[in-house]
Amino acid sequence: MADCNRKIDNVEQLNEIRERMKEKLKPRFEEGAAIHILLCGVAGCLSTGSLKIYEEMDRLIKESGKEKDIQLVSTGCMGLCAQGPLMVVYPDRVMYTHVKPEDVEEIWNSHILGGKPVERLFATESDGRKVAHALDEHSFYTKQLKIALKNCGVINPLSIEEFIGVDGYKALATVIKEMDPEEVVDLIKASNLRGRGGAGFPTGTKWAFAASQLERKKFVCCNADEGDPGAFMDRSVLEGDPHSVLEAMAIAGYAIGSDQGYIYVRAEYPVAVKTLNEAIKQAREYGLLGKKILGTDFSFDVEVRLGAGAFVCGEETALMTSIEGNRGEPKPRPPFPAVKGLFGQPTILNNVETYATIPRIINMGVAWFNSIGTEGSKGTKVFAVGGKIRHTGLVEVPMGTTLQDIVFGMCGGIPKDKAFKAAQTGGPSGGCIPAIHLDTPIDYENLIALGSMMGSGGLIVMDEDTCMVDLAGFFLHFTVDESCGKCTPCRIGTKRMYEILSKITDGKGEVEDVDRLNVLARNIKNSALCGLGQTAPNPIISTLRYFEDEYMAHILEKTCPAGVCKSITKFFIDKETCKHCGICKKHCPVAAISGDRKTDFVIDQEACIKCGECFKRCPFNSVLHH
Amino acid sequence: MANCCLENSESKALLDKLDEVIDKYKDTAGPLIPILHEAQGIYGYLPFEVQLHISERLGIPLADVYGVVTFYTGFNTKPKGKYVINVCLGTACYVKGSENILDRFKTTLGIDIGDCTEDQIFSLEACRCIGSCGLAPAVMINDDVYGNVSPDDVESILANYQL
Ligand SMILES: Cc1cc2nc3c(=O)[nH]c(=O)nc-3n(C[C@H](O)[C@H](O)[C@H](O)COP(=O)(O)O)c2cc1C
Ligand code: FES
Numbered sequence: 001m002a003d004c005n006r007k008i009d010n011v012e013q014l015n016e017i018r019e020r021m022k023e024k025l026k027p028r029f030e031e032g033a034a035i036h037i038l039l040c041g042v043a044g045c046l047s048t049g050s051l052k053i054y055e056e057m058d059r060l061i062k063e064s065g066k067e068k069d070i071q072l073v074s075t076g077c078m079g080l081c082a083q084g085p086l087m088v089v090y091p092d093r094v095m096y097t098h099v100k101p102e103d104v105e106e107i108w109n110s111h112i113l114g115g116k117p118v119e120r121l122f123a124t125e126s127d128g129r130k131v132a133h134a135l136d137e138h139s140f141y142t143k144q145l146k147i148a149l150k151n152c153g154v155i156n157p158l159s160i161e162e163f164i165g166v167d168g169y170k171a172l173a174t175v176i177k178e179m180d181p182e183e184v185v186d187l188i189k190a191s192n193l194r195g196r197g198g199a200g201f202p203t204g205t206k207w208a209f210a211a212s213q214l215e216r217k218k219f220v221c222c223n224a225d226e227g228d229p230g231a232f233m234d235r236s237v238l239e240g241d242p243h244s245v246l247e248a249m250a251i252a253g254y255a256i257g258s259d260q261g262y263i264y265v266r267a268e269y270p271v272a273v274k275t276l277n278e279a280i281k282q283a284r285e286y287g288l289l290g291k292k293i294l295g296t297d298f299s300f301d302v303e304v305r306l307g308a309g310a311f312v313c314g315e316e317t318a319l320m321t322s323i324e325g326n327r328g329e330p331k332p333r334p335p336f337p338a339v340k341g342l343f344g345q346p347t348i349l350n351n352v353e354t355y356a357t358i359p360r361i362i363n364m365g366v367a368w369f370n371s372i373g374t375e376g377s378k379g380t381k382v383f384a385v386g387g388k389i390r391h392t393g394l395v396e397v398p399m400g401t402t403l404q405d406i407v408f409g410m411c412g413g414i415p416k417d418k419a420f421k422a423a424q425t426g427g428p429s430g431g432c433i434p435a436i437h438l439d440t441p442i443d444y445e446n447l448i449a450l451g452s453m454m455g456s457g458g459l460i461v462m463d464e465d466t467c468m469v470d471l472a473g474f475f476l477h478f479t480v481d482e483s484c485g486k487c488t489p490c491r492i493g494t495k496r497m498y499e500i501l502s503k504i505t506d507g508k509g510e511v512e513d514v515d516r517l518n519v520l521a522r523n524i525k526n527s528a529l530c531g532l533g534q535t536a537p538n539p540i541i542s543t544l545r546y547f548e549d550e551y552m553a554h555i556l557e558k559t560c561p562a563g564v565c566k567s568i569t570k571f572f573i574d575k576e577t578c579k580h581c582g583i584c585k586k587h588c589p590v591a592a593i594s595g596d597r598k599t600d601f602v603i604d605q606e607a608c609i610k611c612g613e614c615f616k617r618c619p620f621n622s623v624l625h626h
Numbered sequence: 627m628a629n630c631c632l633e634n635s636e637s638k639a640l641l642d643k644l645d646e647v648i649d650k651y652k653d654t655a656g657p658l659i660p661i662l663h664e665a666q667g668i669y670g671y672l673p674f675e676v677q678l679h680i681s682e683r684l685g686i687p688l689a690d691v692y693g694v695v696t697f698y699t700g701f702n703t704k705p706k707g708k709y710v711i712n713v714c715l716g717t718a719c720y721v722k723g724s725e726n727i728l729d730r731f732k733t734t735l736g737i738d739i740g741d742c743t744e745d746q747i748f749s750l751e752a753c754r755c756i757g758s759c760g761l762a763p764a765v766m767i768n769d770d771v772y773g774n775v776s777p778d779d780v781e782s783i784l785a786n787y788q789l
Contacts, residue, residue, distance in 0.1 A: 043757050043758060043760070044757075044758045044759075044760040044761050044773065047758050047761065047764075047770075047771030047773060048761065048771075048773060081758075081759070081760025081761075082760050084760065228717075228755075229715070229716035229717050229754035229755045230716040230717030230718040230719070230720075230754075230755050230759055231755065231759075232755065232757040232759060235757050267663065267700050268700075268753070268756070269757070305656075305659070305660070306659070306660070306663055307698075307700070308659060308662075308663065308698030308699070308700030308701055309698050309699035309700030310697060310698050310699065310700075322659065323656055323659075324655070324656040325656035325657060325658035325659050325694070326658075326690075326694065327693050327694055327697040328697065328698070343655060343656075384759060386717070386718030386759035386760070386762060387717070387718050387721045387722065387762075388721060388722070392718070392759055392760040392762070393760055424717065427717070458717065460717045460718055460721060462721055466721050471721070474717070474720055478754075484697070587778060589730065589733075589777060589778075609729075611726045611729065611777065612723070612726070613726070613776075613777060613778075616723075
């Protein structure tokens with residue numbers, strides 16, 4: 001009946017597990033006789049075959065009979081997704097990239113048995129150099145500071161004991177054993193932590209509001225709906241370090257006087273859901289969730305609820321309505337959820353990353369946290385950097401880091417040496433930041449001043465081949481789709497704006513359309529019911545602010561400078577520079593290109609569907625557009 | 627009323643499963659959405675009869691059940707193909723040209739978004755970020771993820787599923 005003995009009854013037992021596991025995890029942090037092979041088992045790495053690599057390595061370890069000395073661990077995201085599947089061998093801290101199942105034997109023989117790392121698989125720096133110890137040497141990692149992602153990629157997310165070994169549940173123990181609920185709220189207030197889910201609301205203030213309510217039943221909710229398309233920060237935390245979120249929710253429960261938590265996760269994240277459920281099961285087994293935690297009078301449990309594909313359910317009142325089992329439509333505030341939230345009871349809702357930061361603040365102290373970041377934005381922020389960028393992946397940087405540093409310093413700039421045009425933050429509620437503002441320190445206030453917002457951390461990089469009018473249309477299309485329909489400004493207004501944008505990208509725009517967009521944008525912003533509608537015009541306002549010339553090119557000259565908008569773009573082949581290689585012809589999906597070694601290559605404009613394949617493929621830049 | 631799909635013995639087995647699910651959530655606050663998720667897992671989609679059954683068992687008006695089902699894009703009232711193709715139109719994939727990939731799937735299969743091929747083999751869907759932005763543009767077919775897809779790859783990808 002070993003299972004029954006797992007329950008931890010007091011802090012001493014927790015400390016014992018921590019000491020035992022610290023010893024065991026030593027190779028990953030200091031030195032150690034044992035070898036730990038860590039392999040990313042989630043997201044992009046999983047889809048490119050990390051499971052096969054795991055099986056292969058596992059087989060070699062078992063066959064060698066060295067299971068005692070060599071540990072294989074499947075971890076959460078290690079960040080440098082663009083070069084996955086990723087593997088790190090500790091204690092050497094050698095990182096291998098683009099690992100294939102057939103590489104495993106070489107790593108085993110050369111490195112694990114022979115002590116000679118496999119250079120061919122080292123990570124590639126932006127300048128093409130290979131670096132052995134990417135975690136310590138690669139510019140992608142050296143400028144990062146990990147707080148929320150501290151455990152991601154370092155521990156096995158499915159092992160509560162490994163989590164305890166990296167100081168997991170220590171903050172919870174401190175809080176429920178040594179502090180009053182008011183002290184916890186005061187501590188979070190003093191840390192100046194702001195919500196990482198978008199708006200940056202001070203977390204301590206929210207908690208204080210809920211704590212002051214006299215109701216007996218209160219709820220702690222976690223927003224893991226991650227609706228921003230093109231962002232996967234929260235998912236990485238859930239898949240790589242689920243216990244941090246559970247621990248923080250329990251801390252929040254103690255602080256505001258709640259015994260029940262809900263995590264609202266998007267159903268599109270099956271791995272995250274599975275990991276969370278397993279983590280909850282383990283935490284209950286160990287008595288770190290449930291009744292009378294660590295022998296105190298404090299009880300707290302957590303339930304997972306799945307979303308069903310509605311962006312608006314990321315909004316706090318809609319999220320709660322959805323947990324109650326209804327159409328996820330938002331409600332007017334006040335009453336605020338802290339007064340009357342889930343099932344009509346006082347409720348706090350925080351984002352995954354916000355929660356993941358909290359145990360660190362408690363363990364490391366408020367002064368430490370306040371020493372990181374800018375005046376108004378303390379700590380770090382995780383960004384999912386994607387789009388036209390060399391090292392796509394997940395980075396966590398101190399607030400106040402510049403966009404220049406992230407895009408060029410860490411993520412290697414734009415591939416094919418194209419020009420940087422803008423970065424988009426804040427998803428469908430945000431805006432874009434053009435090249436002239438690359439050196440602005442990123443924090444909540446500065447991004448708002450630039451007409452964008454922090455959002456949840458999606459950061460999409462765009463180059464000269466992105467059409468900003470089309471991009472605004474992309475986001476508007478998203479909001480039109482996702483508007484729940486409850487309020488008129490959002491339901492009808494966003495649709496009208498989208499129609500005007502489509503008119504412009506179809507080459508039928510008039511100069512007055514720009515004014516119409518501005519008026520509509522202002523009215524929707526001021527009158528929509530919830531954050532979805534209020535922020536929906538942002539992508540238009542911001543692209544108009546920085547790229548009005550592109551709008552005007554579409555309207556006045558009926559051309560798309562980036563060659564994206566199909567109705568007004570024509571592709572043609574420049575006879576002067578064409579080398580008659582035939583690549584364009586080979587890749588044209590509708591056989592619209594004729595020509596051979598002797599005769600000129602030409603595009604049949606009637607047949608052309610303007611997919612731009614020829615433009616992208618031509619090695620000599622001889623396909624042009626206007 | 628002809629409850630067509632709830633009649634024969636196979637349907638009976640499915641219905642028993644559904645009832646088990648409903649019983650499981652007896653004491654849960656706000657049980658409708660978790661039940662719909664599991665019901666969709668059992669039936670593959672949410673036919674009218676299933677919605678009606680859930681409505682009756684929970685004592686929630688059918689209009690409300692239907693309202694919830696149609697509000698969330700994650701719930702389907704029509705059956706899907708054996709293989710569901712999800713072309714990611716998340717921002718990272720979009721700026722890397724995933725719309726051209728979607729177009730190629732449409733022309734190759736001769737169906738539009740949300741439709742299913744006549745032989746019920748493929749359904750075509752557009753989704754938003756499958757968390758593989760590092761591999762953008764990305765396409766997911768059931769649980770398989772394809773990264774760095776170009777329109778030219780569409781035919782060879784489909785070939786993996788055509789026997
Ligand atoms: C339309 C809309 C969608 C949202 N989506 C999310 C989301 O996916 N994840 C999230 O954490 N917050 C989202 N938010 C913000 C939440 O309403 C809420 O402010 C946040 O979860 C609070 O947590 P925080 O204070 O820790 O940031 C969204 C807001 C709106 C208006
Ligand atoms: S945007 Fe396509 S996978 Fe993230």
